[in-house]
Amino acid sequence: xxxxxxxxxxxxxxxxxxxxxxxxxxxxxxxxxxxxxxxxxxxxxxxxxxxxxxxxxxxxxxxxxxxxxxxxxxxxxxxxxxxxxxxxxxxxxxxxxxxxxxxxxxxxxxxxxxxxxxxxxxxxxxxxxxxxxxxxxxxxxxxxxxxxxxxxxxxxxxxxxxxxxxxxxxxxxxxxxxxxxxxxxxxxxxxxxxxxxxxxxxxxxxxxxxxxxxxxxxxxxxxxxxxxxxxxxxxxxxxxxxxxxxxxxxxxxxxxxxxxxxxxxxxxxxxxxxxxxxxxxxxxxxxxxxxxxxxxxxxxxxxxxxxxxxxxxxxxxxxxxxxxxxxxxxxxxxxxxxxxxxxxxxxxxxxxxx
Numbered sequence: 001x002x003x004x005x006x007x008x009x010x011x012x013x014x015x016x017x018x019x020x021x022x023x024x025x026x027x028x029x030x031x032x033x034x035x036x037x038x039x040x041x042x043x044x045x046x047x048x049x050x051x052x053x054x055x056x057x058x059x060x061x062x063x064x065x066x067x068x069x070x071x072x073x074x075x076x077x078x079x080x081x082x083x084x085x086x087x088x089x090x091x092x093x094x095x096x097x098x099x100x101x102x103x104x105x106x107x108x109x110x111x112x113x114x115x116x117x118x119x120x121x122x123x124x125x126x127x128x129x130x131x132x133x134x135x136x137x138x139x140x141x142x143x144x145x146x147x148x149x150x151x152x153x154x155x156x157x158x159x160x161x162x163x164x165x166x167x168x169x170x171x172x173x174x175x176x177x178x179x180x181x182x183x184x185x186x187x188x189x190x191x192x193x194x195x196x197x198x199x200x201x202x203x204x205x206x207x208x209x210x211x212x213x214x215x216x217x218x219x220x221x222x223x224x225x226x227x228x229x230x231x232x233x234x235x236x237x238x239x240x241x242x243x244x245x246x247x248x249x250x251x252x253x254x255x256x257x258x259x260x261x262x263x264x265x266x267x268x269x270x271x272x273x274x275x276x277x278x279x280x281x282x283x284x285x286x287x288x289x290x291x292x293x294x295x296x297x298x299x300x301x302x303x304x305x306x307x308x309x310x311x312x313x314x315x316x317x318x319x320x321x322x323x324x325x326x327x328x329x330x331x332x333x334x335x336x337x338x339x340x341x342x343x344x345x346x347x348x349x350x351x352x353x354x
Contacts, residue, residue: 002020002021002350002351002352003020003348003350003351004350005344005348005350007341007344008307008311008341008344008345008348008351011303011304011307011308011341012304012307012308012311013304015308018272019273019274019308019311019312019315020311020315020351022272022274022315022354023354024274024275024278024315024316024354025269025270025275026266026267026268026269026275026278026279027267027278027279027281027282027286029317029353029354031286032278032281032282032286032287032317032353033285033286033287033288034070034287034317034353035069035070035071035287035290035317035318035319035320036070037061037068037069037070038070039061039070039290039319040054040057040058040061043287043288044057044238047288049194049238050194050195050197051197052196052197052198053194053197053198053199053238055197056132056166056167056197056198056199057199057238059132059166060072060111060112060132060166060167060199061111063110063111063112063131063132064109064110064111064112064131064343065109065110065340065343065347066109066111066320066343066346066347067111069346069347070319071314071319071320071346072111072112072290072292072319072320072321072322073108073109073110073111073320073321073322073323073339073342073343073346074110074111074112074113074114074134074292074320074321074322074323075101075104075105075108075110075112075113075114075322075323075324075327075328075339076114076115076134076136076294076322076323076324077095077101077113077114077115077119077324077328078114078115078116078119078136078139078324079324079325080116081116081139081140081141081154082139082140082141082142083142084142084143088325088329089328091298091329091330092328092329092330092331092332094332095328098115098118098119098120098122098123099122099123099126099127100332101113101115101119101328102120102123102127102131103332104327104328104332104335104336104339105131106127106130106131107332107333107336108327108335108336108338108339108340109336109339109340109343110131110339111132111320112131112132112133112134112166112167113131113132113133113134114134114135114136114169114201114322115134115135115136116135116136116139116154116155117135117136117137117154117155117159117160120133120135120163120165121159121163124163124164124165128163128164128165129164132165132166132167133160133163133164133165133166133167134165134166134167134168134169134199134201135155135159135160135163135165135167135168135169136168136169136170136171137153137154137155137156137157137160137168137169137170137189138151138152138153138154138170138171138182138185138186138189139151139152139154139171140152140171140173149173149176149178149207150173150176150178150182151170151171151172151173151178151182153185153189157189157192157193157196157198158192158196160193160198161196161197161198165198166198166199167193167198167199167200167201167238168189168190168193168198168199168200168201169200169201169202169203169241170185170186170189170190170200170201170202170203171202171203171205172186172202172203172204172205172228172231172232173205173206173207174204174205174206174207174227174228174231175206175207175208175211175224175228176207176208179207183231183235186202186235187235187236190202190235190236190237191236194236199238199239200236200237200238200239201237201238201239201240201241202232202235202237202239202240202241203241204225204228204229204231204232204237204240204241204242205219205228205242205243206218206219206220206224206225206228207219210254210256211224211250211254213253213254215253216247216253217246217247218247218249218250218253218254219243220243220244220245220246220247221245221246221247221248221249221250221253222245222247222248222250222268222275222276222277222279222280223248223249223250223251223259223263223264223268223279224250224251225242225243225245225280226245226279226280226282226283227257227283228242229242229280229283229284229291230283230284232284232289233283233284233285233288233289237289238289238290239289239290239291239292239319240284240289240290240291240292241292241293241294241322242280242291242292242293242294243293243294243296244273244277244293244294244296244309244312244313245273245276245277245279245280246276247271247276248264248268248271248276248279249264263279267279267282273312274312274315274316274354277291277293277312277313277316277318278316278317278354280316281316281317281318287317290318290319290320291313291316291317291318291319292313292318292319292320292321292322293309293312293313293318293321293322294321294322294323295309295321295322295323295324295325295326295327295342296309296323296325296326297325297326298325298326298329298330302326302330302338303338303341305326306321306323306326306338306341306342307341307342307345309321309323310342310345310346311345311351314345314346314351314353315351315352315353315354316353316354317353320346321342323338323339323342326338327339
């Protein structure tokens with residue numbers, strides 16, 4: 001195995017050989033703009049982003065255990081809005097207190113903490129200078145009955161700037177009936193953020209009942225999520241957050257839109273998860289806009305799943321992981337341990353880009 005970290009190999013289990021020794025056959029690593037300590041100078045400085053955006057991006061890259069590696073580990077805790085505070089925090093009620101969220105991000109060695117306007121605003125004067133704040137500005141709330149599936153603004157870029165945040169985040173439900181309005185809202189939000197020097201992070205999620213068939217859930221198809229990423233970078237997201245792809249061929253299965261058979265035969269040959277994740281990255285302007293993957297819901301095998309997701313993201317050319325429920329729905333020391341394990345993947349020189 002390329003890595004000498006026995007714990008990581010053990011957590012990967014039967015997938016270790018396939019994930020650690022795989023050689024990509026679609027997009028070659030030499031064609032990608034890869035993460036690195038010099039990413040801002042090498043890639044971002046060539047863009048039209050104002051100098052303060054470059055500075056704040058560098059601040060994120062130079063924080064936490066992954067400082068100066070070019071990789072990021074971010075703790076996101078905004079689930080209380082959509083999934084309800086009770087469902088999110090009952091497994092560990094200490095996280096009803098926003099300060100605990102920030103403490104976990106610091107204890108876990110994260111590059112940044114991402115949460116709501118209310119959470120981060122409630123303890124900004126104590127912590128905004130200690131860890132980079134990423135304020136998530138729109139949400140989908142599930143108290144309205146019957147439930148609506150829409151992302152609506154809960155705050156402004158100016159409020160995030162005033163509390164000392166270095167970045168703002170937003171979600172767009174690409175494919176939904178509301179996506180056209182959301183694209184326009186977030187586009188304006190990101191333009192305002194760049195004017196104030198804030199980094200922009202976009203949750204590029206799919207949402208349409210037609211994307212889920214009896215056989216598969218194509219909300220996590222490489223081709224459809226890849227196109228969502230491509231729309232996200234078009235409105236100048238500085239970082240794309242996307243779910244790890246689990247399948248491919250969404251366009252063909254749902255029978256809509258435009259694709260090309262070479263997407264499946266040449267650009268994503270086979271169904272190896274590193275190939276599928278690399279297609280997501282290719283749609284982020286070949287890595288000029290970094291890709292971070294989400295950690296997913298908490299479950300029985302959180303530690304092994306977190307390590308597996310990190311290995312796939314890193315070997316595909318991604319910049320890191322943004323993992324929340326796996327970390328905060330357990331005691332703080334255990335949550336910090338899980339975050340550290342994710343970071344160990346990115347710190348391991350033996351785990352290289354495929």
